[in-house]
Amino acid sequence: MKRKITLKQIAKELDVSISTVSKALRNSVEISEDTKQKVQAFAKLYNYRPNNIALSLKNRKTNTIGIIIPEIVHHFFSKVISGVETVANNRGYNVIVGLSNESFSKEVINMEMLANGSIDGFILSISKETLQQQDYHHFNETMSQGMPIVMFDRVIADIKCDKVIVDDYKGSKNAVEKLITNGCKSIALITTKDYVSVGKLRTQGYLEALHEHKMTPKAELILKIDDTLDYEVHLDALELEIEQLFKSNKKIDGVFAVNELYALSAMKVARKLGLDIPNDIQVIGFTDGVLSKHATPSLTTVSQHAQQMGETAANLLIDKLENEFDDEKEEEFQTVVIATELIERESTK
Amino acid sequence: MKRKITLKQIAKELDVSISTVSKALRNSVEISEDTKQKVQAFAKLYNYRPNNIALSLKNRKTNTIGIIIPEIVHHFFSKVISGVETVANNRGYNVIVGLSNESFSKEVINMEMLANGSIDGFILSISKETLQQQDYHHFNETMSQGMPIVMFDRVIADIKCDKVIVDDYKGSKNAVEKLITNGCKSIALITTKDYVSVGKLRTQGYLEALHEHKMTPKAELILKIDDTLDYEVHLDALELEIEQLFKSNKKIDGVFAVNELYALSAMKVARKLGLDIPNDIQVIGFTDGVLSKHATPSLTTVSQHAQQMGETAANLLIDKLENEFDDEKEEEFQTVVIATELIERESTK
DNA sequence: TTGTACGCGTTATCAA
DNA sequence: TTGATAACGCGTACAA
Numbered sequence: 001m002k003r004k005i006t007l008k009q010i011a012k013e014l015d016v017s018i019s020t021v022s023k024a025l026r027n028s029v030e031i032s033e034d035t036k037q038k039v040q041a042f043a044k045l046y047n048y049r050p051n052n053i054a055l056s057l058k059n060r061k062t063n064t065i066g067i068i069i070p071e072i073v074h075h076f077f078s079k080v081i082s083g084v085e086t087v088a089n090n091r092g093y094n095v096i097v098g099l100s101n102e103s104f105s106k107e108v109i110n111m112e113m114l115a116n117g118s119i120d121g122f123i124l125s126i127s128k129e130t131l132q133q134q135d136y137h138h139f140n141e142t143m144s145q146g147m148p149i150v151m152f153d154r155v156i157a158d159i160k161c162d163k164v165i166v167d168d169y170k171g172s173k174n175a176v177e178k179l180i181t182n183g184c185k186s187i188a189l190i191t192t193k194d195y196v197s198v199g200k201l202r203t204q205g206y207l208e209a210l211h212e213h214k215m216t217p218k219a220e221l222i223l224k225i226d227d228t229l230d231y232e233v234h235l236d237a238l239e240l241e242i243e244q245l246f247k248s249n250k251k252i253d254g255v256f257a258v259n260e261l262y263a264l265s266a267m268k269v270a271r272k273l274g275l276d277i278p279n280d281i282q283v284i285g286f287t288d289g290v291l292s293k294h295a296t297p298s299l300t301t302v303s304q305h306a307q308q309m310g311e312t313a314a315n316l317l318i319d320k321l322e323n324e325f326d327d328e329k330e331e332e333f334q335t336v337v338i339a340t341e342l343i344e345r346e347s348t349k
Numbered sequence: 350m351k352r353k354i355t356l357k358q359i360a361k362e363l364d365v366s367i368s369t370v371s372k373a374l375r376n377s378v379e380i381s382e383d384t385k386q387k388v389q390a391f392a393k394l395y396n397y398r399p400n401n402i403a404l405s406l407k408n409r410k411t412n413t414i415g416i417i418i419p420e421i422v423h424h425f426f427s428k429v430i431s432g433v434e435t436v437a438n439n440r441g442y443n444v445i446v447g448l449s450n451e452s453f454s455k456e457v458i459n460m461e462m463l464a465n466g467s468i469d470g471f472i473l474s475i476s477k478e479t480l481q482q483q484d485y486h487h488f489n490e491t492m493s494q495g496m497p498i499v500m501f502d503r504v505i506a507d508i509k510c511d512k513v514i515v516d517d518y519k520g521s522k523n524a525v526e527k528l529i530t531n532g533c534k535s536i537a538l539i540t541t542k543d544y545v546s547v548g549k550l551r552t553q554g555y556l557e558a559l560h561e562h563k564m565t566p567k568a569e570l571i572l573k574i575d576d577t578l579d580y581e582v583h584l585d586a587l588e589l590e591i592e593q594l595f596k597s598n599k600k601i602d603g604v605f606a607v608n609e610l611y612a613l614s615a616m617k618v619a620r621k622l623g624l625d626i627p628n629d630i631q632v633i634g635f636t637d638g639v640l641s642k643h644a645t646p647s648l649t650t651v652s653q654h655a656q657q658m659g660e661t662a663a664n665l666l667i668d669k670l671e672n673e674f675d676d677e678k679e680e681e682f683q684t685v686v687i688a689t690e691l692i693e694r695e696s697t698k
Numbered sequence: 699t700t701g702t703a704c705g706c707g708t709t710a711t712c713a714a
Numbered sequence: 715t716t717g718a719t720a721a722c723g724c725g726t727a728c729a730a
Contacts, residue, residue: 004465005492006723017701032699047490052464053405054723057706063446072434075627078427086447092569096413096445099434113443116353117400118413141396145353264643271645286623294613295458296620296645300704312718355707355720367716381715403707406722607712 005046014042050150056117064094065317066119067289068110070102070127070154075289076306077125083310085121091318093120108138120321121148123313126156128228129321132195150317154198154310155335162316163335164309168198168286171302171340172205175284176256178342180213182282182349184254188221188245190262202258202286220249225262238262243270253281260287263299267347283347299347305338312336354395405466407520413443414666415468417505419451419476424609425655426474429501432659433472440667442469457487469670470497472576472662475505477577481544498689499657499666503547504684511665512684513658517547517635520651521554521687524633525605527649527691529562529632531698533603537570537594539611551607551635570598575609580658587611591618602630609636612648616696632696646695654687661685 006283007025016035024031024039025048027045031039056062069077081097088095096119099109107127114122122142128137131154139159143149152164152226179187189206192199203222210217223245225277248254255270257263263285267277275281277297285292285301293298317332353385356374360367365384366460373380373388374397405411416433430446436696437444445468447459454474463471471491479485480503488508502514519543524686538555541548552571572594575585577592591614593600603621606612613632616626624630626646634641640647665683 002494004575008723016725019702019725022699023700026725030699035699041557048460049465050725051412051723053402053466054706055725057400057406057708057722058724059704072425072431073424075422078422081446082421082448085446089448089459090457094447094467096443097430097434098443099438100429110438112398116398117402118443190552259641285499291639291643294610294640294644332718343481356709357707367707368709368718369716372716375709379715384715399709400707404709406706406724407708407710409722588726 004192005048005340006051007048007145010039010046010048014038014279018176022194049287050141053251061321062118062120063092063120064096065314066096066111066114066122067097068098068100068107068114068122068124070100070125072097072099074151076287076304077289080125080310080313083307084314085308085310086307086316087264087311087318091314092316093175093314100127100130102128104133104135111138112144114273119147121150123152123310123317125148125152126154128195131156148317148320150313150320152313153304157274160331162320162331162333163196164313164316165195165335166198166304166309166337166338166340168201168340169205169208171286171304171342172202172256172258173209174342175211175286175302176206177213178344178348179254179282179284180209180215181258182254184282186221186249186251187213187215187256188223188249188252188253188266190223190242190245190255190257190266192227192258193224199258206256210341213256221245221252232316235261235265239269246270246273246275255281255283257283257285260285260289260291260301263287263301263347264291264295267295267297277347278349282349285341292343292345294306295347300345300348301343303341303343305341309338315341325331353400354392354397355400356397356529359388359391359395359397363387374652385590386686410627410670411467411469412441413445413468414663415445415447415460415473417447417449417463417471417473419449419474420449421446423651424640425636428637428655429474429659429662431606432551432656432661434659435656435662436667440663442663442667449476449479449494450460451477453482453484456684460487460491463493464494466497470499470580470666472493472501472666473497474501474660479543479629479668481577490626496521497666497669499669500583501662502653509682511662511669511682513662513687514684515547515658515689517550517689518554520635520653520691521551521605521607521669522558523554523652523689523691524635525555525558526562527693527697528603528605528631528633529558532601533631534564535570535600536603536605537572537598537615539572539574539591539594539604539606539615541576541607548607555605570594570601584610584614584632587614588618591615592622595615595619595622597608604630604632606632606634609634609638609640609648609650612636612650612696613640615646616644616646616648625671626696628697631698633691641694644696649697650692652690652692654690658687660689661687 010023017100024036100107150162194200255266288306292301357372360370373385381389444644449456499511541547604615641650
């Protein structure tokens with residue numbers, strides 16, 4: 001078990017100084033051809049590679065970006081990571097992953113852990129608990145230390161940083177309009193509590209679509225789910241609530257759900273009640289997931305282009321990292337909006 | 350924009366030496382109470398945290414583990430990461446993720462990038478291309494440099510390192526036995542080409558189960574899919590092949606598929622051909638995925654306990670990292686087998 | 699053309 | 715009780 005070879009060892013072996021070796025390997029004109037050849041051959045033989053950590057320390061730059069997400073076992077987030085990773089790798093960066101598990105304290109701890117020199121900047125999506133508590137000091141502190149943050153999907157308007165979001169509002173509006181165009185007269189909405197910003201925006205899109213088509217929103221058609229519950233319990237409760245909704249509003253002929261699971265649950269309950277999809281009831285979900293594609297019937301959804309969100313976020317962050325010259329200028333932050341796309345499948349006519 | 354504060358700056362501010370500050374912060378008995386208090390208060394005020402990179406360089410230990418997987422947008426792999434991350438965080442480690450995208454060269458490049466000091470050890474699952482080319486030099490080189498590797502799921506018997514695998518053989522055998530017990534007389538197998546070790550083992554389990562129940566395996570009931578194709582093309586081709594299989598073997602009353610997608614496709618085709626599940630045909634898949642749970646009918650599967658695999662791998666790796674005292678002793682490698690579990694749902698009787 | 703010295707931030711050892 | 719020094723591995727300005 002031989003340790004990785006260092007400049008020092010090469011220098012010793014070849015009986016030259018460390019800096020000579022360093023220069024020779026970087027093909028400096030200061031060094032004679034002879035020495036260069038000798039050193040380079042030796043380095044190649046022993047497969048010399050500069051130590052990243054030493055470089056990071058010296059350059060005060062790690063070439064690593066940290067990504068903090070609420071959950072990794074989730075198609076949307078893993079797709080975002082995939083996008084980040086692709087761009088990061090192409091531009092010479094590594095990606096280090098932290099999971100908040102939707103917990104405020106884990107989010108804080110993870111960020112502190114990484115902020116102490118391990119990374120150059122963050123890409124993150126805020127945990128539900130943080131959104132609820134509305135405690136954002138850790139983001140501001142991180143940035144005040146000169147570490148840039150790019151937020152995606154779950155963002156906060158008040159925080160000054162780059163952001164990548166989806167046009168939740170417009171995407172939802174389009175989806176609901178699609179249902180209206182398809183002839184739905186009584187459209188239910190299955191959404192989350194309002195503190196999740198995206199849930200709120202998607203709800204607004206729903207309302208606006210109804211409004212524009214002179215349809216009166218009815219409170220009894222809007223189901224706001226408390227998604228802080230344990231997953232299994234949540235799912236059962238969800239189905240019960242949806243069943244209740246359908247039973248007390250027999251006229252429902254369209255459902256817009258703000259995520260994939262809600263949409264699938266709606267389809268399941270509808271089937272159970274003997275309703276045909278899409279003839280009796282049409283359903284649209286909001287997501288990029290695999291479930292939609294393979295469901296029976298397959299689910300029409302608003303696609304978020306998660307991969308593209310990740311790529312965009314990574315580019316924004318790396319651009320910022322590599323353009324620190326404008327230190328004096330007032331910092332400018334961008335918010336990139338990724339267009340959604342309605343993917344029509346079998347759950348709509 | 351204030352940079353993170355360092356020992357040096359604190360020392361300068363308080364007009365003491367760097368080493369005094371360092372010792373005071375670590376509560377050394379060498380330092381007077383007075384000085385300690387002064388230094389600690391100041392450090393707290395400025396939120397001092399030791400720089401990880403400097404520590405890594407000094408200690409030659411990064412407290413970071415690298416995980417290389419073929420694909421992150423995949424329920425199984427993201428669950429493994431989740432397991433790794435949980436254990437790693439609890440034991441004071443960070444996780445840095447590299448994706449091979451099933452490509453040999455990306456796997457090599459990613460590993461080289463991380464092996465140059467960024468991490469202390471690897472957890473990985475081998476890419477398909479690597480398995481096909483059977484070129485494993487990068488694993489051996491990495492290990493010969495003293496960097497431990499723990500492989501999971503897709504492993505190679507010849508490589509000497511710790512491994513975490515699932516009892517693919519037994520899991521498959523159990524699944525097929527379940528079908529037999531449930532009365533299936535003609536059981537089809539949908540599997541991958543043999544170079545994917547897990548595909549091979551699962552095929553063997555299938556054969557053994559038939560054998561033990563004195564059923565003769567028939568070549569025409571075994572469908573070996575070439576899964577190197579592009580995903581979309583692959584899926585269409587897959588369904589065609591399955592349809593062909595069903596049409597030319599009308600007696601098939603049971604299907605065992607080595608992954609979730611194959612199983613779902615089988616169900617889809619069966620439905621299309623007017624077969625009822627589970628009455629006409631019973632289906633079992635092999636995986637941990639979400640699809641199985643939410644499919645219609647929900648799919649009986651062999652669960653791999655991906656999360657547990659990740660946790661086990663992380664513990665193995667960290668144990669090894671923290672027990673390097675037995676340098677002289679012959680290194681011992683373990684292979685931990687995680688038991689599978691048959692999760693019965695609606696696709697079997 | 700080569701080598702010395704320094705600094706990145708930290709800790710450990712030894713000297714004062 | 716405190717401080718100076720060396721070392722981790724590297725690159726570079728400057729001296730020889």
